[in-house]
Amino acid sequence: MNRLLIGTILLSLVAFVVPASLVVADDEPANDALKRQADVSIKIFQKEFKSRKLGRKMNAILSLSRIKHELVIDELATRALVDRNPEVRDATAQLLGDMGICVEKTGKYLKESLARNEKFPDVQVSIIRSIGKLKYKGALEELKAAAKHLNEAKYQWVTVEVVTTFGVLEDPRCLPFLLWMSEYGGHALKWSTGSVSVDTGASGDTDARAAEAAWHAKYGHVKAKKPPAPVIRTYMQHLEKTVKKLTGQVFKNATEFRKWLVANAESLGLDPRKLSK
Numbered sequence: 001m002n003r004l005l006i007g008t009i010l011l012s013l014v015a016f017v018v019p020a021s022l023v024v025a026d027d028e029p030a031n032d033a034l035k036r037q038a039d040v041s042i043k044i045f046q047k048e049f050k051s052r053k054l055g056r057k058m059n060a061i062l063s064l065s066r067i068k069h070e071l072v073i074d075e076l077a078t079r080a081l082v083d084r085n086p087e088v089r090d091a092t093a094q095l096l097g098d099m100g101i102c103v104e105k106t107g108k109y110l111k112e113s114l115a116r117n118e119k120f121p122d123v124q125v126s127i128i129r130s131i132g133k134l135k136y137k138g139a140l141e142e143l144k145a146a147a148k149h150l151n152e153a154k155y156q157w158v159t160v161e162v163v164t165t166f167g168v169l170e171d172p173r174c175l176p177f178l179l180w181m182s183e184y185g186g187h188a189l190k191w192s193t194g195s196v197s198v199d200t201g202a203s204g205d206t207d208a209r210a211a212e213a214a215w216h217a218k219y220g221h222v223k224a225k226k227p228p229a230p231v232i233r234t235y236m237q238h239l240e241k242t243v244k245k246l247t248g249q250v251f252k253n254a255t256e257f258r259k260w261l262v263a264n265a266e267s268l269g270l271d272p273r274k275l276s277k
Contacts, residue, residue, distance in 0.1 A: 038069035045075065057088055065095040070102050077109035086120045089113070093123060097130025107136025114142045121154050125161045132165035144177050150184070150235065160235045167242035172268040176275055178243055179261055181235075182254040 041064050048060035061080050064072055073096065080092040093113065096106050110127050117123040124146055131139050147162035149155035163181070166174040243257065244250055247264075251257040258275070265272035 034067070034069050035071070038067050038071040041067045042071060042075050046079075049079065054085065054087065057083075057085075058091055061088070061092055061095060065099065068099060068101050070105065073099055073102055073106050073109070077106070077113075081109060081113055082116070086117070086123050089117065089120070090123045090126050093126040093130050097126075097133040100134065103134050103136055104138065107131060107134050107138055110134075110136070111139035111142045114139070114146050118146075121158050124158045128158065128161040128165050132168040135169060137169055137171050140171070140173055147177075147181070150181070156235070160238050163235055163238045163242050167245045170246065172246060172270065175243075175246060175261055175268065176270065178239060178246075179254070179257055179275065181239055182243070182257055 045060045045064040048063075049057055051057055051060075057080075061076065064076060076092055076096060081089055081096070083089055083092070093110065096110060099106050110131050114124060114127055117127065128143065128146065131143070143162045143165065146155075147159045150159040163178070166178065240250075247260065249260060251260065261268075261270075262272050262275055265275060
């Protein structure tokens with residue numbers, strides 16, 4: 001989706017007459033008044049959202065999102081966030097990130113929509129970004145699942161957004177997955193898993209076999225993999241920044257990161273036995 005679309009629509013909104021039912025009486029309790037505003041706004045939204053015109057649907061979403069109420073979150077999430085049009089879903093995901101109320105409810109809606117939008121990376125990026133804005137920490141597994149397409153070019157920015165969001169969430173439970181990502185692909189990444197050399201003085205392939213044995217002894221926790229697609233390199237700088245934010249450390253490579261994480265796992269509330277998985 002064009003990221004400028006929402007801004008353009010906002011600027012193009014025309015003034016509208018506030019319905020009499022939305023006028024708040026001076027003596028009306030604030031909570032009751034807000035709920036009444038939400039009820040009326042939802043009815044208007046439902047009528048406008050039926051339009052086949054994208055601009056009109058977008059205007060309806062934007063107008064409703066101005067009412068910060070739990071009922072509005074439910075309406076946007078159960079209607080606009082599941083709309084057929086990915087641009088509508090994208091815009092809705094972005095706006096839900098600004099609904100700083102009912103974080104648990106909004107976050108749950110967003111995380112459930114991640115898998116549904118697997119074929120729409122742009123929508124996933126907006127969902128992930130909003131999860132970060134809400135500081136919602138209940139979507140760790142869904143975020144990890146979204147990031148596992150890191151060797152596919154069209155998901156490049158999904159992976160980057162997940163890594164960045166992990167830094168925003170500041171949740172140490174993200175670290176084992178970041179470790180896996182830093183080791184993925186081994187030597188093809190900026191963070192290498194290291195190298196060894198052996199000179200036995202023997203002829204033939206003796207040195208090569210000795211070096212291979214030494215490598216496995218030193219870096220045996222890393223399974224050999226084919227070099228990943230070049231797009232993986234893009235997220236490495238984001239990964240290093242997030243790791244530094246979560247650990248306060250700067251590591252030369254994935255091996256240093258692993259050693260530090262194993263040594264500090266318990267203090268971070270992590271199980272060191274699960275770091276090899």
